Amino acid sequence: MASRNVGRRRADSRGNRRRKLEIPQGHGHGHGHGHGDHVVDTSVVNSDAIVARRVRIVVAAVLIPLILAAVVGMIVMWPGGDVKVASYQTQTVRGEVTALKACKDPDAQCDEATVKLTSGADKGKVVPIQVPKASQTTIPVKVGQSLMLGVIGNAKTLADRYTYVDHDRTGSLLLLAGLFAVAVVALSRWRGFAALIALAVTAVMLTQFILPAILKGENALLVAVVGGTVIMAIALFLTHGINAESSIALSGTVFALGLTVLLGWFFTKFCQLSGLASDGASGAKALVPGIDLTGLLIAGMVIGALGVLDDVTVTQAAAVWELSAANPSANRRELVSAGLRIGRTHVASVVNTLVLAYAGAALPVLLVFAIQGLPGRAVLSTESVAMEIVRGLVGSLGIIAAVPLTTALAAMAVADRSRDLVAEPEHL
Template identity: 80%
Template structure:
């Protein structure tokens, strides 16, 4: 009797429940390696998948997006939120001449600034600037400066004060290089991503910040604004499809969990939100401002971009797995998708925590100089706030992997079997 191949004997002994789905190379938006490319358009075009996704969209996604848009319209801030007593007129100009101050030769320099805007546009104004060697970045002839304007000063010599160097041009150059790099690599999709970035900027500056300052609940504003931002960003960048709809559903679910975790641990750790720079000034001009809610809202907004990356990757991975094996079961797809997600989350979580640690680096250095005990340092609000931010955001990212994977698996599992059953019934 001829013996069976070893691989066949192993396959026979394997229980169907323990079958694993091989992960195709090149999965998940470039997170894999290899030359194997799977055409996922067949999954999007599948009638079974379309019917399942329509159920998810109709039952979950559409009501949530509708509610977010309606709430955004209701909360939209009417009018400005500027405080008149806190406003400062501004001007800019180029340094054409630099001499020592006549009366304080050892303390400052006197710059002649050709004004390019402001109330005296086109005129030359004398402005006292920090002396070379007494400022981190000395003022030189040819530099463009930002100036504050004392509007009630009658003499032009007393009207302008040095604020900082004008960095508009180098920032625009950096933005242009970034935009060209995105478009060069991703082409039309990159252009769409830049459009989504512009929508995000508009939402932050025209809705989220003004609505919070108008007295709306910061958590509600962050959830509503975040949901709208993610809907626009995902559909604009990746198109309106079954895959992007599932990714958005996972994002919104993880976003809600992040809000709950952020609120709970902010209360548990007794964070007030007063520690961040600028918080006390904002509270002074807006006494009803909820700083604790603002802190949690910042956690939510900070985690949005990474949540987007994780959910899109997980949905794309499950789509490719289904395209490679239309008969794959829900359990097989979830198992393979989670194996992909583990690697991705390990790197993304580290990135998020390091980003928050980098933002708190000056504070950490100050504590290091003081030689304070570690337990004391982490209990201070400035450090505890960054720890809560990093860990809450990471928990939201971790939750996004199984949530999105499960939703995607429910949408595309057993495609060929369901289709065969439908044909037999007909």
């Protein structure tokens, strides 16, 4: 009779699993029972011995070798020495406009600004600078504004040493960055602070490894894959901690990143894209004649998709962890099914965001084509437009693939982690 009751309880539990997964805020089960508005504690999933053992296998077999390979590749390709081209170097200083008047030559389309230098070797000195006339520019120079000036090294006089380059936007950008940092920390607190540090690491990797290595002549695609893997490993572990959940999210990110690379390489070749239509491609080719513009194009696709891949994989891993915390006895099929239901909604919005972002970047080009009245097929076949389409769709395919990949990995890690709970006495 006792064994029959236990069997009945097991059958009832299996029959109710789907309902528990769909309404996790109800009667959840972690290390104890909760009632009413129960807050699911996912830390019990990370500390579960079964989950830890399964994740260790994934980490040892896949994650550690990939991260080590990326670190070794970064060390080997690290750009030694100065990769700058001397003839293209421009020294700049800043100065504040204290007075403004028309140029002496009435035919000259310029104004003469009196600028007090606020940086550089001549800091504090006042110099005359020719700037665009207000009617000749959309953003005119005004008294009190800060300007960025170029330095002519072989000039004989102070008046000839400096030339107008652009408005100095450092203060405005720093204000925006400060507002962003405050908003992130205010909402996410210590995790937000960790995310800001991860963002700083990303900036360092881009400026100190990825860009210099490409300029040095390394394979742009390989540099992007190696740099992207290291960036994601640091960002995920720094922001979300070194635990089972973030390890699974990183595994899903790396797999999706690899697929994005393959798709980018194939469709760049298939669509016959040279990479010359990219902004700055001709200048990069002039500076580094041996650079592979096609590889650079694919590398841009990979780096552009990294942030969204991170978002999708972390969300999917967190969703499966929540489901497992709510129902420890859920099997793999149930977790995958429930996780994919969550992922479908997320992907639908994220993919639209990514495509619109690429479309926004190409908006001036699209506007020119619209003015010319070219037929749609001709516009799509133009490399500048086709390139953005491939960027958006390849990145979106990588995101779509990240959802089932991460969901399946997470479900394998946490499925059926507490089967014995269904055999507990009913009064518990």
